[in-house]
Amino acid sequence: MSRERVYLFDTTLRDGAQTNGVDFSLDDKAAVAAMLDRLGIDYIEGGYPGANPQDTKFFAEKKDLAATFTAFGMTKRGGRSASNDPGLNALLDAEADAICFVAKSWDYHVDVALGISREENLDCIRESVAAARGRGREAIVDCEHFFDGFKANPAYALACVKTAYESGARWVVLCDTNGGTLPEEVSRIVAEVVRVVPGDHLGIHTHDDCGCAVANALAAVAAGVRQVQGTLNGLGERCGNANLTTIIPALKLKPEFAQRFDVGVSDEALASLTHVSRVFDEMINRAPNRYAPFVGESAFATKTGIHASAIAKNPATYEHVEPERIGNRRKVLVSDQAGKSNVLAELERLGLSANRDDPRISHLLDRIKEREAEGYAYEGADASFFLLAKDVLGEVPEFFKVERFSVNVERRWNAVGKLVTVAEAIVKVRIGSEIFISAAEGNGPVNALDVALRKDLGKYQSLICGLELIDYRVRIFQGGSDAVTRVLITSRAADGETWTTVGVSPNIIDASFQALMDSVVYQLVRVGATA
Ligand SMILES: CC(=O)SCCNC(=O)CCNC(=O)[C@H](O)C(C)(C)COP(=O)(O)OP(=O)(O)OC[C@H]1O[C@@H](n2cnc3c(N)ncnc32)[C@H](O)[C@@H]1OP(=O)(O)O
Ligand SMILES: CC(=O)C(=O)O
Numbered sequence: 001m002s003r004e005r006v007y008l009f010d011t012t013l014r015d016g017a018q019t020n021g022v023d024f025s026l027d028d029k030a031a032v033a034a035m036l037d038r039l040g041i042d043y044i045e046g047g048y049p050g051a052n053p054q055d056t057k058f059f060a061e062k063k064d065l066a067a068t069f070t071a072f073g074m075t076k077r078g079g080r081s082a083s084n085d086p087g088l089n090a091l092l093d094a095e096a097d098a099i100c101f102v103a104k105s106w107d108y109h110v111d112v113a114l115g116i117s118r119e120e121n122l123d124c125i126r127e128s129v130a131a132a133r134g135r136g137r138e139a140i141v142d143c144e145h146f147f148d149g150f151k152a153n154p155a156y157a158l159a160c161v162k163t164a165y166e167s168g169a170r171w172v173v174l175c176d177t178n179g180g181t182l183p184e185e186v187s188r189i190v191a192e193v194v195r196v197v198p199g200d201h202l203g204i205h206t207h208d209d210c211g212c213a214v215a216n217a218l219a220a221v222a223a224g225v226r227q228v229q230g231t232l233n234g235l236g237e238r239c240g241n242a243n244l245t246t247i248i249p250a251l252k253l254k255p256e257f258a259q260r261f262d263v264g265v266s267d268e269a270l271a272s273l274t275h276v277s278r279v280f281d282e283m284i285n286r287a288p289n290r291y292a293p294f295v296g297e298s299a300f301a302t303k304t305g306i307h308a309s310a311i312a313k314n315p316a317t318y319e320h321v322e323p324e325r326i327g328n329r330r331k332v333l334v335s336d337q338a339g340k341s342n343v344l345a346e347l348e349r350l351g352l353s354a355n356r357d358d359p360r361i362s363h364l365l366d367r368i369k370e371r372e373a374e375g376y377a378y379e380g381a382d383a384s385f386f387l388l389a390k391d392v393l394g395e396v397p398e399f400f401k402v403e404r405f406s407v408n409v410e411r412r413w414n415a416v417g418k419l420v421t422v423a424e425a426i427v428k429v430r431i432g433s434e435i436f437i438s439a440a441e442g443n444g445p446v447n448a449l450d451v452a453l454r455k456d457l458g459k460y461q462s463l464i465c466g467l468e469l470i471d472y473r474v475r476i477f478q479g480g481s482d483a484v485t486r487v488l489i490t491s492r493a494a495d496g497e498t499w500t501t502v503g504v505s506p507n508i509i510d511a512s513f514q515a516l517m518d519s520v521v522y523q524l525v526r527v528g529a530t531a
Helices: 026-039 053-058 086-093 107-114 118-134 146-152 154-166 183-193 213-223 244-253 273-283 305-313 340-349 359-374 382-392 445-453 458-464 508-526
Strands: 007-010 043-047 068-074 098-104 138-144 171-176 202-206 227-230 401-413 419-431 434-442 468-479 482-492 498-505
Touching: 007 171, 007 244, 026 043, 026 053, 026 273, 043 053, 068 086, 068 138, 086 098, 086 118, 098 107, 098 118, 098 154, 107 118, 107 146, 118 138, 118 154, 138 146, 138 154, 138 202, 146 154, 146 171, 146 183, 154 171, 154 183, 171 183, 171 213, 171 227, 183 202, 183 213, 202 213, 213 227, 213 244, 227 244, 244 273, 305 340, 340 359, 340 382, 359 382, 382 498, 382 508, 401 445, 401 508, 419 445, 419 458, 434 445, 445 468, 445 508, 458 508, 468 508, 482 508, 498 508
Parallel strands: 007 043, 007 227, 043 068, 068 098, 098 138, 138 171, 171 202, 202 227
Antiparallel strands: 401 419, 419 434, 468 482, 482 498
């Protein structure tokens, strides 16, 4: 069977910009476009020139991209000529290789939203495509509400598609604008459209309102379309668009697609996809979705003993694709659902070697399960797990001993008559035969304790220099008959390495102190300190 090309069209900077809470600066737009270009995306839709000054500016200069840089905008308005339509002219003046027109293809929208005759809407499509072609641009027509339109009036929806194609549009894109269509309907309707317009001139644009955007896009490819629109991490209006970080691996790695189609994303670029997805979230200040298919942190994580045991024998037992192909990694988590295989896998990852028959491994597993029953959670606290494992293996020196600590929180009027809350902590530490007592103020009790603990650790002080607390999370839950507090602290060392530690106690200060202690001890172990 000869291979066919499927083209990837990214609309992160246009439909993605329609996401509630997302705003791209001009620099963001340039950075995202460059990232998409490196990935091998065929079309990059940069925005809507003429709609706002920023998008107009983004299209003011020609872009140095391998991808087809695309401007988006609506077809000319009814009741005026193409040359007399300022919106259309802003599109034609934009420095873009292609223009993607959004056109009405649902008769109901033509009647209600445009209020023009159906024939006039076809003229708007025809004349807009002709104008774009006349200015040397590739023309693309997004048929808005195509699936709803087809269900209501198939003849008219098809007339819009046909008009666009016959006017010279390179691509006619079938849009599930309201996101209400299901995969079976997409397959059935696309099969009808490919009888009218060849599939290598058809695209698909789906929204996720039914949780089917990716499934619908893939169903459309299977049914014959050869251009897929989507966004990075599924950004987009309302519930989002089809997620390209799912579609790309599906097209490249799932045999039903990979055996038939080529895409512009190379294997090397595919291996950068997890990184691209995370960098993009970082840019828009959003926490990455750890459960995202292929690229999420949990996409290849396993918690249970039975799975971990089989994965140790052959990862294919519980993985549908190899995580490395998308630049992700396998994670075997240690928790109360774990067996020895999880523990051994995690020890190996942490560079701690142990034998499956070593009785200390069973002891470690028992300790983990006991501690998780008390409220500890090691899945997200890699450094505390490392210390617990090393402790059971007899490898953590006693660097120092905390003889006592105290914290005082006081609300008082300060010297300029302002009501302030201040926290003070004192920590008494023994190192060998020496005693160190440090006091510190902080903006809260945990901060004060943190500063006091790290203020003077004698001979270890230079080794913890630059260590900082960068995240602090608290969860209160019922453990046995009492409320228990779990604190997770993420720390960063001067060399940039980060780690997370956990503390548990009915008392939030005590739980925080345990997590702080683990963080300091982890740093000392990490840099090879000796007692
Ligand atoms: C499905 C989608 O995601 S489509 C993309 C939607 N994205 C955007 O709208 C973002 C950018 N949009 C904008 O900044 C503005 O809407 C603009 C600049 C484009 C237009 O602004 P305005 O001129 O103030 O019009 P407004 O936004 O109120 O309404 C849109 C007008 O375009 C008309 N229109 C909508 N789609 C089309 C179309 N495909 N062809 C022709 N006219 C259209 C509407 O009927 C309406 O006309 P009316 O003013 O006569 O009622
Ligand atoms: C064009 C577009 O964004 C849509 O129809 O959803």
